[in-house]
Amino acid sequence: MKPFPPLLLYLLLPPCTLASFCPNDCSCSLPDSIICFQRRATSMPSNVPPVTKNLYLFQNGIEKLHQDDFLELESLEMLDLSQNELTELPDRVFEPLHSLRNLDLSSNQIEKISEESFAGLELLERLYLYNNAIKCIHPAAFDGLEQLLELKLQGNELTTLPALKMPRLLLLDLGFNTIPSPGPSDLQTPKLESLKLGGLGLKNLNEELLSSFKNLHELDISNNQLNAFPAVLREARGLVILSMAGNSLRSLRWEDLEHLTELQELDISNLSLQSLPENMKGAFPNLKRLTVAENPFNCLCTMAWFPTWLRHQQIQLGRTEETRCHFPPRNAGAVLERLDHRDFGCPTTTTITTSTVKTTSLTPTPITTAHSTTYSTLLKPSENPPMEADSDPPPLVPASPSSGADTGVRFSSCPSNICLNGGTCWLDHQGRHECTCPCGKAGKYCQNEDSPHLCEDVATATVNAEPEIAAQMVTSSSILLDLHRYIEMRPYIRGVRLTYRNLSGADKRPKHLNIPASYPEYTLRGLQSNSTYSVCASPLGEPRDVNSVCTEAQTSSQQTATARMGDKQLTRTLVPAVAILLLLALVAVGVGVACHVHRKRARLELECDPSQLELEGVKAGLDNGTLPQKQAEILFTPTAVQNGGLEVPLMQEHSIANNNTNTLKPSYF
Template sequence: MERESLNTMKVFLSPLMPFLLLLLLPDGIFSSDCPKDCTCNPSTSIFCYQRNSPTLPSGLDTSTRNLYLFSNGIEGIKREDFDGLVNLEMLDLSQNKLTHLPDRVFETLTSLKNLDLSSNQITQISEKSFHGVTQLQRLYLQSNSIKAIHPATFTGLENLLELKLQGNMLTSLPTLSMPQLLLLDLRFNTFPLLGPTDLQTPNLEALLLAGVGLTGLNMELMLSLKNLHYLDISGNELKSFPVALKETPRLLHLNLAGNPMRTLKPEDLQNLNELIELDISSLSLHSLPEELPQLLPNLKKLTVAENPFNCLCNLAWLPGWLSTQGITLVRTEETRCHFPPISAGKVLPRLEHRDFGCPTTTTITTSTTKITTTTLPVAITTMPTTTTAIQVPIDSDELPLPPLPATPSSSSADPEKELPFCPPDSCLNGGTCHLDQQGYITCACPYDITGLTCEIQPKSKSSLPEPESSRATSIADAPELSSSQATPTSILLDLHLYIEKRPYIRGIRLTYSNLSGPDRRPNQLNLPASFPEYRLRGLNPNSTYSICASPLGDSTGSESICIEAHTSPQHPARKPQVDSPRFTM
């Protein structure tokens, strides 16, 4: 009887078995809430990549906190697309085909903190484009075609920390009254002059103004930015060092590259002794102030590439200073001598002290007298700066160079027929030296050789510089996550290796907490995998932070990498002691 009942039960349960198994499986495994062609983390995140659809996916889970819709081909958005997403904190709509933002389109996203609209085709921003998103902290609008922004667009966005507008077509800027803003990127628009009424951002840490056509830097604006640590004014029309920079004593990073300045004087850097990174490449500089080591005692990274340096005695200090202080010279191969001809084309930091032609002093002691003789370097003909010759600028405090020796027949020769000679090695790489009627040197270069002194050879494997040493070196494995360039309120994170070792990830979750304060609750920030570097901002001074990186969507934590990093103390800027050299870093 029992066997018969058991058989009857088996027959009865067999059709129901698949349904019973479905009931026993965890929630979300076969969830219909995940949109087509998307990947869903059952807890918070939805990833939709390259869906090739002109509209947003429908039926989004209302518990979603992070929504990634980059490179989907989306052509338009409407307010109804976001109904019910009151928990959404991160919305990535970058690299789509959006041309405009309807009024109040994000109004229902009351928890939104990060909005990425970069690399679309948006042409203007209206007054109500961002109405309602009062919790927004990061707004990315770079690489669009924005020509106009309504003056009241950013009203109400008082919690904004980062605003990126670079790579648009803006010629004017609405007043930015943002008391919490830490980063403002306006690069590659057109703003010839910005004043204090344009930027009412007293806590701004990073201001990027490269390629905006600046002809000057407003003194009142710089005075209002007391917390500025990073300033990029490269690629502008600044013909002299901005005097207003003397009002930025807390500046740590300064980029002046690509401005037509031509000279750099010691007094220009007088109040910038906190700098740890300086880029003065492509300024048409012939030399550098010899007081640089005393003016910039904290410098760790220097870029002086693509300047026509005269490698004479007043630059002989540079290679030794870089080496002794462990300063990183960026773009070393592009930092070369332009003059004299014997050094033209050589990498400046690789020259020895004797290569700069400094006078050598020899002391001879006898029983009755002590004679000191000074040997001057080989005479160098001064030439004007034209398309065929180089002029050597002579400072008033330099020793005058001795005149060229007269030829044996100079006393009897006709002055009009006298032909002075070229100094040895005036033309390089087989070039032929000639002197014009004014006595200026010109070089006739062989085929494929260019340059004022024939110093530039055609690019080929044979012309590449030989490595200085062929000895094998062992390099320790670099950490996948590292920090550097800490300020009192920010830390720069290097994520290059973390991303390289995980080419499959679509984004990175950063989790950080302050180990030095009473509130150790973790903060989370989601980044796209296209960010190999990211600066955490809004931190507390003199604090230790625990920072962890993990792939977005990884619920196991098996690929999480954690480090501890420290913000620097907040202290008043120190005054440089130019008369008392200090070389310690």
């Protein structure tokens, strides 16, 4: 009689009997599945039942694979070999696995992929090779994998990428390699939905490639070196998930994102953003998750709308604890999402009617800098500005709508178009409208041409002058900036934009913050010790590359700072002691003089008894050789008080937006 084939024998056995065939140190509690976790063996387990469909062998210590390990596993659909010690894949090692659809080889030490590493896997749908040491892939390594849906290659050492001809591929992750930006010939994947190119060091994107994807829903271009918003993304209307975190964008215009109305997740963290415009509320009607961490936000009135909008729209704020305020000092270090509207310091404007008084909270008009010549005039809301003989009539300003039910309410704000030729209109505390004119313009409304040589004279006068900004005091973690001269030379500015970066550290990206012109001194804190910093100041609203004034300062080492603190403490102790000794000497001299005068007047031959002239308590302190003890002082570390408030370092440089760290859990499909 001919014996039964092994597979048929397993099929004829009852389910309760299959558990008895479970390999050693494995679990077979799930039907058709075997889980071997931390088995601590260098080879594959033996006696795996042929009916097994899912085999999990993560963290087993497996060092090598053989084709014989898979000869009878024709039903296997899922094979997880992640987090082992594999260094190579023998040719055709997986060929017996005709039914395999999911193969996870992540977090091993594989160095290369040969032409026949995946031969015979015609039905494979998911291939995970991330977090290995792969340096090269044979150009034909993926030929035959026409059913592949997901391919993950991030976290390897690839410098080139073979042409991928995968008609059904939906997800491709190439992040954290050193490959150049791929082109259309490199990725022949017409159905791609998710493309991840984070951490490749890209300075630009191949627009032809991105425009070729008609069904792209997710794009990750985080942690690259992009210094401008890619123009091709302005028309990527189908994007649902977009990550741009950790790039070198100088600015992010919301006009670039206005057509991305389908976005549900947006990551713009670590872009040196100081504020978010309020018109962002209407730009993303479908937004569910927003990440804006590691940005030095100025939590002023212009940001008061943000926490309310998050709560009202039920938008989840990613990395909440890393989304904090940097300025002003009263809000420094506060979690942005937890601030109330009153915490942003919005000014109030009171309007008077015949019967009621109404107080409304306003968002101030953004401030821009201009020429130092300022003209002012007092206007009623119903009057048009007067015109000079040689002036052009200013554009009409629409009447401000009344608020509430009272028709008698008259609300006066600075008209948006009252100043011409780029002038800035603002309203002072007495209600006067003033126009601040740019260089080369003059007049009440900046309507006249000014002498252009005045601008040149001002620029020439500053040559060879004293430094406009200087480092007044430097510690191991802070730099106190003296801005008195800088602000005095520019009385027209409303604020100063500070840009500083560490010239000695690995991360030389500049950090920016805005301070009002009422701060002639400002302390930069949370700096690295023993490092050289470049600090530049420019008028708020003007191009900083053209109008910036810079200086350099070097922070001291921790040892030097400790020595300085010790010297300061010693000085505080010695000064009172010396003062007491001087006082005692003066008392002794006074006593001697008094004794001499007394003897001379009395004409007595008696000697003066010092014991009768001693001050009570003075000698008692000297007899035992001690001085009165001064109360111990509380010493503060040089972190803290800045302009009346405490400031702590806000940014954590080790955080990255695209987290691809290893985990101890397997990748379940």
